[in-house]
Amino acid sequence: MVVVEGLDGAGKRTFADRLTAALHARGARTHGLAFPRYDDDVHAELVRDALYGRLGDLTDSVHGMEVLYALDRRAAADGLRAAVAEHDVVLVDRYVASGAAYGAARLHQDAAGEFVEWVRALEIDRFGIPVPDQHLLLAVPQQVAADRAAHRERTEPGRDRDVYESDGGLQERTGAVYAQLAAASWLAPWTVLDGSTEIDTAALADRLLG
Numbered sequence: 020m021v022v023v024e025g026l027d028g029a030g031k032r033t034f035a036d037r038l039t040a041a042l043h044a045r046g047a048r049t050h051g052l053a054f055p056r057y058d059d060d061v062h063a064e065l066v067r068d069a070l071y072g073r074l075g076d077l078t079d080s081v082h083g084m085e086v087l088y089a090l091d092r093r094a095a096a097d098g099l100r101a102a103v104a105e106h107d108v109v110l111v112d113r114y115v116a117s118g119a120a121y122g123a124a125r126l127h128q129d130a131a132g133e134f135v136e137w138v139r140a141l142e143i144d145r146f147g148i149p150v151p152d153q154h155l156l157l158a159v160p161q162q163v164a165a166d167r168a169a170h171r172e173r174t175e176p177g178r179d180r181d182v183y184e185s186d187g188g189l190q191e192r193t194g195a196v197y198a199q200l201a202a203a204s205w206l207a208p209w210t211v212l213d214g215s216t217e218i219d220t221a222a223l224a225d226r227l228l229g
């Protein structure tokens with residue numbers, strides 16, 4: 020299981036599409052999914068309700084939001100394990116590390132380390148969510164990500180910004196936490212990719228299959 024992480028507007032979706040095409044060109048069987056899920060599962064619905072401010076002040080609770088994201092992942096865990104068994108590469112757009120990075124970025128710096136470990140204990144130890152094999156972090160300057168997110172908002176009708184996307188300071192701090200998680204090889208190894216340049220997805224596909 021390969022997890023793609025990055026700020027809102029880092030280009031994860033385009034990158035995942037290109038990487039998937041490169042994997043298919045090599046005959047690999049792939050499966051892709053994204054968290055939070057956007058289907059009619061009740062857990063996914065609750066996350067979406069919270070993200071768009073429809074659950075009152077639950078959205079203000081860092082731990083409350085993390086529990087919702089974690090429940091969404093727990094509900095998908097059996098399907099994920101089955102997908103891993105049946106495919107060469109399962110590409111996941113956002114996973115436990117998003118929970119750690121976005122949550123820690125909303126807390127005071129002194130509480131961030133403890134929160135990151137609480138996320139691991141909740142999701143991996145208590146919920147039994149599968150540990151990924153590796154992370155690919157699409158690193159871009161916060162302004163680049165913000166410009167891309169704004170562009171997407173203009174060009175994709177009906178796609179409103181969620182509560183996090185409108186907060187540039189939060190995105191900046193999230194980027195810093197991602198860098199720390201990558202440096203610490205949190206949960207699994209991390210590869211940091213420069214998301215502001217064209218990434219060599221062919222070479223990456225070779226490496227993932229190698």
Ligand SMILES: Cc1cn([C@H]2C[C@H](O)[C@@H](COP(=O)(O)O)O2)c(=O)[nH]c1=O
Pocket residue numbers: 027054055070088089113114115117118119121122181183184
């Ligand atoms: C999966 C996940 C996403 N998020 C945030 C990142 C995004 O700002 C927002 C929605 O994700 P998305 O834009 O990738 O669909 O939710 C978390 O805070 N924790 C999580 O566990």
